[in-house]
Amino acid sequence: MNFKSNIVICALLNIIFLCILPSISCAQSNLDSLLSQEVSKTEITRKNTNEILGTLASIYNIPIATEVADVDINNSTEMQKLVVENNTVKYVLDAIIKVNPNYEWIEEDGLIRVRYKNRVTSDPLLDVLINEIEVDEKSSVEIKQIIADTPEVRKYLSEMKLEVRSPNSFLGPKSLYPKIKLKLRNYTVREILDYLIKTEKFKFWSVSRWGGENKYIRIVLW
Numbered sequence: 001m002n003f004k005s006n007i008v009i010c011a012l013l014n015i016i017f018l019c020i021l022p023s024i025s026c027a028q029s030n031l032d033s034l035l036s037q038e039v040s041k042t043e044i045t046r047k048n049t050n051e052i053l054g055t056l057a058s059i060y061n062i063p064i065a066t067e068v069a070d071v072d073i074n075n076s077t078e079m080q081k082l083v084v085e086n087n088t089v090k091y092v093l094d095a096i097i098k099v100n101p102n103y104e105w106i107e108e109d110g111l112i113r114v115r116y117k118n119r120v121t122s123d124p125l126l127d128v129l130i131n132e133i134e135v136d137e138k139s140s141v142e143i144k145q146i147i148a149d150t151p152e153v154r155k156y157l158s159e160m161k162l163e164v165r166s167p168n169s170f171l172g173p174k175s176l177y178p179k180i181k182l183k184l185r186n187y188t189v190r191e192i193l194d195y196l197i198k199t200e201k202f203k204f205w206s207v208s209r210w211g212g213e214n215k216y217i218r219i220v221l222w
Contacts, residue, residue, distance in 0.1 A: 031107055034062045035090040049096055050206055053114060054222055057204035060089055063111035063197040065190075066206040067122045068103060110198050123207050125217060126190035128156050133192060135182035140202060140221040143182075147189060147219070157217075165216040178202065196221065 037060050050066065057064040093105045093112065105114045116122060130152050135143055147153060148164040157163060178201035184192060193205040206220040 031062075031110060031112075034060060035088065035093075035112075037089050039087055039089055039092055040085065049100065050208075050220070052092065052096065053206070054204045054220070056089055056092060057197075058222060061203060062089060063194075064114065064204050065111055065194060065197065066114040066204075066208075067116065067126065068100075068114060068206070068208055109194065111194060123209065123217070124160075125153070125156060125162075126188065126193075126207060128152050128189050130184075130187055130189065130192065132185050133182065133187070135180060137179045137181060139179050143180075143196070144219045144221055147192065153189065161215065163216055164219060165211070166219045193219075193221065 039056070039060075049068070053064050053066055056062060093114075096114070097103055097105055102117060103114060104117050105112055107113075130147070130150050133146065133150060135146060138146065144164070144166055148157075153164075180196075180200045182196075182200070184195065187195065189207075193207075196202045197205055202221055204220070204222040206218070208218050210216050210218055
C-alpha cells in the first residue's frame with residue numbers, strides 16, 4: 001500500500017469519525033436532559049424498586065434495563081424511604097442504589113442500566129446468543145414468549161432446568177400494548193431487549209429469578 005493510499009484511508013476514517021461523533025454527543029445530551037426531569041412525590045410513593053423504575057421509564061420516556069434479584073427489588077418497606085418531592089430522575093436512581101448498595105446504575109449505549117456491581121452475577125440467560133428472531137405485529141407479552149421459544153433459549157433452559165414464567169403486567173390496559181415488527185440475527189437476549197427499548201415503542205425491561213430455588217425466570221417488557 002503506497003503513501004497516497006494511506007492518506008486517503010486516513011482521510012476517510014476521519015470523515016467517518018466526524019459523522020458519528022455528533023450523533024453520539026446528541027444521544028448523550030438527550031439522555032442527560034431526560035435524567036434532569038423533575039419527579040413528583042406521588043409518582044414514586046408506595047412502590048417497589050422495579051415498579052419505580054418502570055414508572056420512570058414509562059412517564060419520562062427513558063429507556064431503562066434492569067438485571068436485579070427479586071429478593072432485593074420487592075422489598076416495599078425499604079422502598080418507602082424513596083418518598084421524595086420535586087426532585088430529578090437522576091436523584092431517584094441514586095436513591096434506589098443507596099437503598100440497594102449491591103447494585104449500580106450506569107448510562108450505556110443510550111439507555112440506563114441497573115445491575116449488580118459484580119457483572120458475574122448477572123443472569124446467564126441474557127448472554128444466550130440467538131441466531132435469528134422474527135416478530136410480526138406482536139405485543140410485549142407475545143415477544144417475551146417468542147424469545148423463550150427460540151431454540152437457543154430452550155436449550156439453555158433445559159440444560160439449567162429453568163422455566164420462563166412472566167406475569168402479564170403492564171402499566172395500563174391491554175389496548176395500549178404496542179405491536180411491532182422485528183427481525184434480528186446474532187443478537188444476545190440482552191441485546192434484543194436493549195434494542196426493543198431503544199428503538200421501538202417499549203421503554204423498560206427487567207429479567208429476574210423467582211420461585212423455589214429461583215427456578216423461574218421473569219421477563220418484563222413495557
